[in-house]
Amino acid sequence: MKKRNRVILASFALIGLAIALGIYFVWPRNHLEIQVRETKGSPDGRWIAVVQLEVYNSAWVVNDAVYAVRLKGPAQKDSKGDLVMNVPVNYPDPEPSIEWSGGKLVVALADHEKYQYLANPVSGVPIDVQQK
Amino acid sequence: MQGANGNPALIPAGFDIKWVLQAAEGDKNQETNLGRTVSTDIDLAKLGRGGAWDLQRLSGKFDPRFIDSATILIGMYAAARGISRNDILNIENNVARTSKYAKGTPMDSTYTHLPARNVTNTDIGMRLVQSGAIVY
Numbered sequence: 062m063k064k065r066n067r068v069i070l071a072s073f074a075l076i077g078l079a080i081a082l083g084i085y086f087v088w089p090r091n092h093l094e095i096q097v098r099e100t101k102g103s104p105d106g107r108w109i110a111v112v113q114l115e116v117y118n119s120a121w122v123v124n125d126a127v128y129a130v131r132l133k134g135p136a137q138k139d140s141k142g143d144l145v146m147n148v149p150v151n152y153p154d155p156e157p158s159i160e161w162s163g164g165k166l167v168v169a170l171a172d173h174e175k176y177q178y179l180a181n182p183v184s185g186v187p188i189d190v191q192q193k
Numbered sequence: 194m195q196g197a198n199g200n201p202a203l204i205p206a207g208f209d210i211k212w213v214l215q216a217a218e219g220d221k222n223q224e225t226n227l228g229r230t231v232s233t234d235i236d237l238a239k240l241g242r243g244g245a246w247d248l249q250r251l252s253g254k255f256d257p258r259f260i261d262s263a264t265i266l267i268g269m270y271a272a273a274r275g276i277s278r279n280d281i282l283n284i285e286n287n288v289a290r291t292s293k294y295a296k297g298t299p300m301d302s303t304y305t306h307l308p309a310r311n312v313t314n315t316d317i318g319m320r321l322v323q324s325g326a327i328v329y
Contacts, residue, residue, distance in 0.1 A: 092242070094255050096255070114255070114257060115295060116255045117292070117293060117294050117295055117298075124249065124260055124263060124264060124311065125294045125295055125298055125308050125310075125311075126255070126257055126260050126295075127295040127298075129295065144296060147295050147296055147297050147298075149198070149298075149310075150257045150260055151196075151198050151200045152200060152201070152203070152257050152258040152260070153200070153201070153258075154200070176297075177295075177296075177297035177298065177299065178295070178296045178297025
């Protein structure tokens with residue numbers, strides 16, 4: 062085999078190896094599953110509030126699932142929507158519910174439910190958390 | 194059976210955890226008789242995302258009812274296989290090294306790449322087998 066052909070073959074092999082390593086390190090370790098549960102548009106039309114199940118199955122057996130409340134719209138800073146609240150998934154506890162009232166986003170949780178993260182306000186929108 | 198947060202940890206209908214425990218015992222016996230084999234690695238892979246024993250995704254889609262029991266099953270497998278608590282949590286911790294989690298997720302103070310909930314659920318599974326509460 063000519064030296065030039067060997068160099069070309071070796072290059073393809075290296076590229077293939079780099080792609081395989083990239084897939085191994087990126088895809089399986091930080092894979093996010095999203096299931097949208099509820100959406101409510103704000104009365105002024107600027108924002109859409111979303112409740113979504115987000116499953117961070119980061120690596121092999123590690124599971125971390127939350128109900129995330131996010132604000133989506135042209136001014137959002139996070140590609141998934143600006144994060145308002147994370148509530149850990151604990152079956153049979155229900156997911157948060159959302160409403161718009163008086164310019165505020167009202168997020169309702171079950172009476173014993175606790176959030177693990179809350180930002181208030183988010184993107185200039187005040188948040189009102191209520192326990193049902 | 195209760196999960197880390199005190200809520201019920203359910204097992205999907207039609208799935209028998211004895212399958213996993215008997216396989217774990219088989220892996221243990223094989224290693225005792227033949228030395229190190231790959232059967233443990235193959236069975237550990239079945240507990241991974243989308244594997245045959247990934248209780249959260251047996252239907253092909255993530256089901257939040259089974260999030261705790263999926264990790265409890267890992268603890269059960271480890272106990273039946275004879276893997277120590279430290280070893281199974283180190284395995285989980287090492288593969289989780291580059292992981293990202295939801296904002297605010299409480300992390301374990303020893304196995305710092307694991308959410309505390311995962312560690313507690315692994316412990317619950319190990320205790321259930323080691324205490325003899327589950328016969329297989």
